[in-house]
Amino acid sequence: MAIPKDPRVAEEALQAQAASLVDCRKCALCQERTQVVFGAGNPVADLMFVGEGPGFNEDKQGEPFVGQAGKLLNELLADIGLSRPQVYIGNVIKCRPPRNRDPLPEEIEICSPHLMEQIRVIRPMVICTLGRFATRVIASTQAPMSAVRGKAKELEVAGVPVIVFPVFHPAAALYTTANRGVLEQDFQKLK
Numbered sequence: 001m002a003i004p005k006d007p008r009v010a011e012e013a014l015q016a017q018a019a020s021l022v023d024c025r026k027c028a029l030c031q032e033r034t035q036v037v038f039g040a041g042n043p044v045a046d047l048m049f050v051g052e053g054p055g056f057n058e059d060k061q062g063e064p065f066v067g068q069a070g071k072l073l074n075e076l077l078a079d080i081g082l083s084r085p086q087v088y089i090g091n092v093i094k095c096r097p098p099r100n101r102d103p104l105p106e107e108i109e110i111c112s113p114h115l116m117e118q119i120r121v122i123r124p125m126v127i128c129t130l131g132r133f134a135t136r137v138i139a140s141t142q143a144p145m146s147a148v149r150g151k152a153k154e155l156e157v158a159g160v161p162v163i164v165f166p167v168f169h170p171a172a173a174l175y176t177t178a179n180r181g182v183l184e185q186d187f188q189k190l191k
């Protein structure tokens, strides 16, 4: 039987982890970031979202998915009767890459253990990976998003049994109506 999750214990563990990363200098992204964007939401969420890494707005505000892609994520959540405080939102890398370039393999390697620690604390039932970087790290797959999106897979991630559900990154749906339709359908399945 699963041990019940204690929100206070989880919150404190996440706060301690976030505090330990405030001055992280393990990779070169520390040079241009405004701040580390640790993650936000319910510390015992059953549903966790994992994105790629902070962009311009996230770097300024210190919270994941607060720009245009975040606005779309909020709408997709609302469509299935959820709001941000009910879920947890994190990223593969916690500092903004210059000019929003893709994260480098070494940056992912250095930073993803922090994501794994977040997963160990939160112990979500479902991890919805947003886009290819999160899907590669969480589902350990190199398959293209078009092949894996919208398909649930039972996996053990960071020692936690979870259902991994990859979807397109919301940014990929901002200017492509077809992608938005696919994302909306996948969120209905997520529900």
Ligand code: URA
Pocket (backbone or CB within 6 Å): 051, 052, 053, 054, 055, 058, 063, 064, 065, 066, 069, 070, 091, 171
């Ligand atoms: N895109 C991401 O992958 N993560 C964010 O936090 C914002 C945009």
